[in-house]
Amino acid sequence: MRKRMLSLLLCAVMIAGLMPMSVSALEEDEYPYIAGTQITDATASDVLGDGTVSYDPEKNVLTLNNASITAENEPYGIYAEGSLLIELVGQNSVTSSGVSDQNICAAVYSQSGDIKIFAGENAADPVLTATAAPQAPETAYSSYGIYGQDISIEDGVQVTAESGDASLKSGFKSSAISGNVISITNAAVNATAGSACYSYAIAGEKGIEINDSNVTAQSNSQTVYWEDYNVLYSAGIIAPTEGDIQISGGAVNAQSSEAERLSVDIASLQGSLTIDNDAVVQANYEDRGFTSAAEGGVGAGLMAYGDITIDDAKVYTRGREAALSAGIYSHENVMINGEVNAIGDRSDAPSFYLGGSFGIFAETGSVTVNSGKVTTSIGMTESAVCSGICAYGDVTINAGEVFASGSNAIPIDGVSPDSSCGLLSQAGNVVFADEDAKVTVNGGYANSSSVAIVALAGDVKFLAGDVDFLGYIKYAENYDDVICYGVIASGEEESDKGNIVVSGGNIGGLGNTGAFYLDGEFIVEPSANLILRIKTNDELIDVFETWGLAWEDYLQAAKEFLELQENNAEEIDGSPFTQKTVIPKEIVNSWKSFFCSTQKVTPVTYTLTFETNGGDSIAPLTAEEGTVIDLSQYTPKKDGFSFTGWYTDDTLTTKASSVTLDGNKTVYAGWTVEKTPEEPSPDTGDNNALLMLSAVLLMSGAVLSVVTYRKKKQFN
Structure with missing residues (x-):
């Protein structure tokens, strides 16, 4: 009985948990107030007397x-x-x-x-x-x-x-x-x-x-600075x-x-x-x-202490004048899979550690673009540093259309950043990772240095995608004093950082100081089935006039200038590249322009055929040239025979445990006849008769012994 009562109570509790929460009626002294007057039971149905306000205390x-x-x-x-x-x-x-x-x-x-x-x-x-x-x-x-x-x-x-x-x-x-x-x-x-x-x-x-x-x-x-x-x-x-x-x-x-x-x-x-x-x-x-x-x-x-994630959305955002001005500012990571336009505004922060102007800024984390369309730029600013995209960790472009620029405002009356960058990583890598990425990076206007892509303590990796970078400005008469690079990869002494790696993609870029500056190695390392063709110029052809150029016309003019450089560039020694090559940085640092085109090569394939010589059939294998096939993974069966292994010739003289595909090949199965076990002699019945006779004799002896024993006992 007690168990039944407990079960009923438990069911009641469970049912109550599934029912909607009820609203407890309030006491009259708990009713709300309207314009300073508390509702009462008498006024609840028509609080103001005009039929516009009513109160239900049962439902609150x-x-x-x-x-x-x-x-x-x-x-x-x-x-x-x-x-x-x-x-x-x-x-x-x-x-x-x-x-x-x-x-x-x-x-x-x-x-x-x-x-x-x-x-x-x-x-x-x-x-x-x-x-x-x-x-x-x-x-x-x-x-x-x-x-x-x-x-x-x-x-x-x-x-x-x-x-x-x-x-x-x-x-x-x-x-x-x-x-x-x-x-x-x-x-x-x-x-x-x-x-x-x-x-x-x-x-x-x-x-x-x-x-x-x-x-x-x-x-x-509205601020009022004359007040306390x-x-x-x-x-x-x-x-x-x-x-x-x-x-x-x-x-x-x-x-x-x-x-x-x-x-x-x-x-x-x-x-x-x-x-x-x-x-x-x-x-x-x-x-x-x-x-x-x-x-x-x-x-x-947009600002967050944690991650900022934009996924399948459209965002337009702009910072405003401040020590740290940013369109998007995260203390941690920024991840984008959508359409984003992020603009940084004016800053007069005297050092990187006190602020700056940024389109997208991940203060301690990374910036990752997985898809979509991302546009970042900086308006007029006079900060020590400005950057279209800046992260402490990695900046990774996996896919999507990305335009990242530093300051797009021509300096007027000295209002200009000291250093302007398109993409900047403070302690990580800058990576262009996927063939679906289409990226344009511009250093922007600056008083001291303009660099499109910067890894201050890491590597810059061109793995795939279309990437154009421009570290070039010409304004007024002092443009020669501004250092302009396309890409900078720097690392501390005795570190393995500061490398530029090119393993795929279509890349074009320049700087009127240099296309590249690196502390590490320039590594050309084609991915599988790729041929990289690299062309460079040690001197730029003609002059790209940026003074007075409207920003909306800048990109088209830059594209035409890049095409002019590419048409006059020459292939460097070793091009085309099909395997890893390290080019001395002394040579790389002398280039003013750089162009890399990637050609996909259809891999050579060969077929391995299994001749099982009467055994179970095994489907042929097709693989790329040089593939090593472990033959122990393929064992046929044949009734009455034991498999002895694979051979590379039909006379079964050269046994093989593996095959390297450097052409179409056939392997042959070897067999031996299984030994037939000897059949037992037929049962004639003689053995059984002998056993029966032995048993009778034993029993007779036992009976005789008992009789003799009893007779002796009687005589005694």
Whole structure:
């Protein structure tokens, strides 16, 4: 009986776990407030007396039906101590303008619970406009359009949230939508934040998820340097303390503005950022905002402490003026499988370690492009270093169409970087890995050095793909003072780094100082079935005029200049290459241009035929020339015979355990006749009779012995 009761209880628990969670009815003193007045049982069915606001305490659902809630001089338009469900029907607005004892002004506010905003049944175009417009200029306060713990906006609703200007004093915020976890699914959201110490349009302390939604998030912060306090942080969409940001599908526009320390359009300061599922994202779409370089400020379009992954999505992003300006900035890795346009803006950082201008920057990790179309460049900047793509680790182009450029702005009044690069790896390798890669790399304009491809402590590897590189500039009269290389591979003394490896692909490049500079070895090592033809020039033909050339015409002019060099280049000794060759760096460092074309060769194949001499047939093998075939893997069978091995001649005189295919060959099976075991003699019955006789004699003897023993005993 006890076991049966236990089973029934267990079943009940399991069934309860599968049932949807019920909503507990609230006590009357827990009902939400509307414009400072708490809802009661008496007013719940028609809170404002005009049929636009009702509350169901059993379901904890507040229904807005074409409602207009104005909380003049009240801190909250809608206030709840705990969680609250808000159902929208028609066009609705909520406005607050007062400030609470906790120094808060909010249109929709939950003290310690979650907020869910959803569409009413059969509601057409449900809309909510939530505006916090605080009117207390002498008070230190924060301003929120919508504030709660976890906030969910879904079911096709349209939400516009605005937070007005708040205090610039430390710790105060203006945030249109603010909570722990923000989830926006199948909705349209427009969020705008005003000025404050922290100005965030959408802030999720523990993460943000945007799925199949249209979202515009904008910070309108403005710095005021004549005040004691200022805007420190500005962001469109941000996870400031922990958690990831996931944008999947839909369209997202994010814009930050002026700030002293951090101005970022989309940022996960402790987590990762993922954009996928055909999402279209524009960051810094209005091209505005800046941060203070003196404070080591960061101005980025996309930023994450963890990885940034763009997978099957389109992203346009631009940094803004800052000590570190980047279109995409990750503390760890950047991985791209989509369409990306990333632009770095102006920086005056005096050294690489204090900042710079970057299209894509992986501070401690790697940058990998697996497919898609990636365009990176740098606007006018005066930083020590700028680079289209920069990583501490490897920069790897596996596939896709990539254009990476350093500064594309002709220096004016000395505003130009000291060094400008297209692709830069600080401690790893730069690798062009797959034949599906089509890459153009430009060093860009600079005061001191312009280099297309740089590996500061690693190798540059041309393994496959089409790669053009250009380290060439000519402007004003002092262009001869600028060092321009196509590729630099450097390594410390006694290291095995600083090599340039060419093993495939179609490569063309030049530098008016030199096509290459390397500390290691220049290794030509064709992959299997490839022939590499290499041509070079020790001096460039003609002059590529870059002064006054519009940027949109630059690439075509550069392509024509490369073609001119290739037409006048000559094959170097040893070309074509079919095996590994090391060319002395003294020769390589003298080249001004370099061109490599790859020819695929159909491999020579031969066939091995198995003549089994009456045994089971074995299909012929076809393999490339030089292949060694282990014959022990092939053993035929033949009834009545034992297999003795393979022979290379039909007379079975030369036995072989393996065959090297240097032509069509046949091997022959050897056999010996299996020995037949001798048959046993036929059973005639004599043996059986003999055995029976022996048994009878033994038994007779035994009986006789017993009788004799008994007689002796009787006489005694």
